[in-house]
Amino acid sequence: MAMNNDRYRDKVRKLLALAESNNPYEAERALSQAKKIMAKYNISAQDSEIVEITAIPVPRKRLKDYESLMIACIREVSGCEIFFKSRYENQKWHCYPQFVGVTSDASMAAYCFDVLYSQLVRY
Known part of the structure; x- marks a missing residue:
């Protein structure tokens, strides 16, 4: 049960x-x-115990294919649901991935995204 x-x-x-x-x-x-x-x-x-943790914003309205693939992998590994909110701020669109799940899972998923996305942007 x-x-x-x-x-x-x-x-x-x-x-x-x-x-x-x-x-x-x-x-x-x-x-x-x-x-x-x-x-x-x-x-x-x-x-x-559900929490919603917002990761660093992606500076465009839509994600590129490789970003979507990275997020799908993080979703699969973490078991979190991922939602996106797009906002128009400072004359630019920003996409905010939001990781929803148990506290530890959601925070780890957001951290993974932040680190991996920062590495992708760097190269």
Whole structure:
């Protein structure tokens, strides 16, 4: 049963991350589903220690193929969900990768991205 609870906690984490969406309908639906699962399987908010950590911004609206591939690899290894927010700041577009997951996983994924991206930019 513990394995199933872990699966449902992970599902709740992902739904709570989706509840931060800019689309209000999608966010409301995700939050509603998360609450139903939490009630059905007796999962508390503390059980789903979800955090969202924003990595260093990429100075353009869209990622290049090699950046997307790097992020996909980090996602696979860390087990975090990754969302992107684009903002127009100082007359330039910036893409902010956001790593969502358990505290240790999300912080490690963001750190990996920061280090690897800095190395890519350097060369």
